Amino acid sequence: AAKQRGKANYVRYTGGMEQPVFAHAQLGGELRRALDADEFRLVYQPIMELATGRVIGVEPLVRWQHPTRGLVSPAEFIPAAEGTGLIVPLGRFVMREACRQTAAWLAEFGPDALQKIAPNVSVRQLHDPDFLADVRQILAETGLPCERIVLELTESAVLRGPQVLQTLHRLHDMGVRLALDDFGTGESSLSLLRAFPASIVKLDKSFVDGIELDEDGTPEANARQAVARAVIQMAGALGLDTVAEGIENQGQADRLLGLGYTLGQGYHLARPMPAEDMTRLLAAQREKATA
Numbered sequence: 350a351a352k353q354r355g356k357a358n359y360v361r362y363t364g365g366m367e368q369p370v371f372a373h374a375q376l377g378g379e380l381r382r383a384l385d386a387d388e389f390r391l392v393y394q395p396i397m398e399l400a401t402g403r404v405i406g407v408e409p410l411v412r413w414q415h416p417t418r419g420l421v422s423p424a425e426f427i428p429a430a431e432g433t434g435l436i437v438p439l440g441r442f443v444m445r446e447a448c449r450q451t452a453a454w455l456a457e458f459g460p461d462a463l464q465k466i467a468p469n470v471s472v473r474q475l476h477d478p479d480f481l482a483d484v485r486q487i488l489a490e491t492g493l494p495c496e497r498i499v500l501e502l503t504e505s506a507v508l509r510g511p512q513v514l515q516t517l518h519r520l521h522d523m524g525v526r527l528a529l530d531d532f533g534t535g536e537s538s539l540s541l542l543r544a545f546p547a548s549i550v551k552l553d554k555s556f557v558d559g560i561e562l563d564e565d566g567t568p569e570a571n572a573r574q575a576v577a578r579a580v581i582q583m584a585g586a587l588g589l590d591t592v593a594e595g596i597e598n599q600g601q602a603d604r605l606l607g608l609g610y611t612l613g614q615g616y617h618l619a620r621p622m623p624a625e626d627m628t629r630l631l632a633a634q635r636e637k638a639t640a
């Protein structure tokens with residue numbers, strides 16, 4: 350059925366920009382129904398080497414293909430899914446599908462085609478007593494090695510106390526890597542980063558926006574650059590990798606490269622795309638490598 354609906358449906362949200370498409374109370378029941386009806390889809394956004402454009406990983410992003418309302422943005426339903434607890438089965442679906450797809454890409458294109466898959470994980474999932482067992486089962490089922498997985502967490506998730514921290518340490522001990530998403534927007538602190546077994550920080554898009562515009566010398570532009578510089582220095586000191594998010598033009602990519610960022614993600618590099626398009630991108634990359 351997904352195939353018949355066609356690719357065009359993936360292209361744009363119909364909601365999001367205008368009125369919310371659902372009244373809040375309606376949403377919980379709709380999400381349950383949608384999960385049972387298999388209406389959630391994944392799109393994949395490449396994480397690339399800034400200097401070469403080589404794909405080094407992908408972030409799976411969930412989409413809701415509603416039968417009558419079209420494609421619904423996660424901004425509209427993730428909060429409700431978290432509130433109702435439906436994020437637990439939905440997150441399990443995302444992880445299973447992303448791992449299955451990544452294992453298939455690795456089988457088709459070889460182990461160097463991409464290093465990692467980086468799904469987003471909500472704090473509600475980390476509180477689920479079955480979370481670790483689910484991750485282990487999905488890895489066993491799909492045959493994806495644990496070091497190919499990076500879980501993207503926000504700072505607020507990480508700050509939820511000892512139980513969550515223990516889960517994160519267990520994941521780390523299994524060989525699963527952890528990334529701090531949207532870094533710089535929450536209560537980022539050095540002590541947090543030391544307590545938390547992170548391998549990667551993702552510089553939030555808000556510090557990338559306008560980073561190329563320093564010529565005008567506005568305090569805002571200078572502040573963004575100062576944050577981007579501070580984050581990469583701190584990451585370097587703590588032995589963490591960095592990814593810059595939301596790169597929308599070459600000026601931003603150049604500026605980030607100049608500051609020492611090597612990896613990035615954004616519409617200028619590649620938009621989130623259906624699996625078939627990602628497969629074509631990986632095929633083209635292999636052509637180039639063997640040419």
Ligand code: C2E
Nearest residue numbers: 410411423424443469470471595596597614615616617621
């Ligand atoms: P995020 O994890 O920070 O994901 C990056 C978001 O920025 C994605 O939006 C992506 O499409 C968008 N983006 C990437 N490059 C650019 C750019 O150059 N310009 C602009 N304007 N945007 C860019 P998306 O897919 O709408 O997801 C929004 C948020 O929803 C995600 O933010 C994440 O927090 C959440 N989310 C998405 N999928 C999942 C999921 O499977 N599970 C959970 N728990 N949360 C998810």
Ligand code: MG
Nearest residue numbers: 408469501530
């Ligand atoms: Mg993310």
Ligand code: MG
Nearest residue numbers: 530531551594
């Ligand atoms: Mg992010």
Ligand code: MG
Nearest residue numbers: 531553554594
């Ligand atoms: Mg973000």
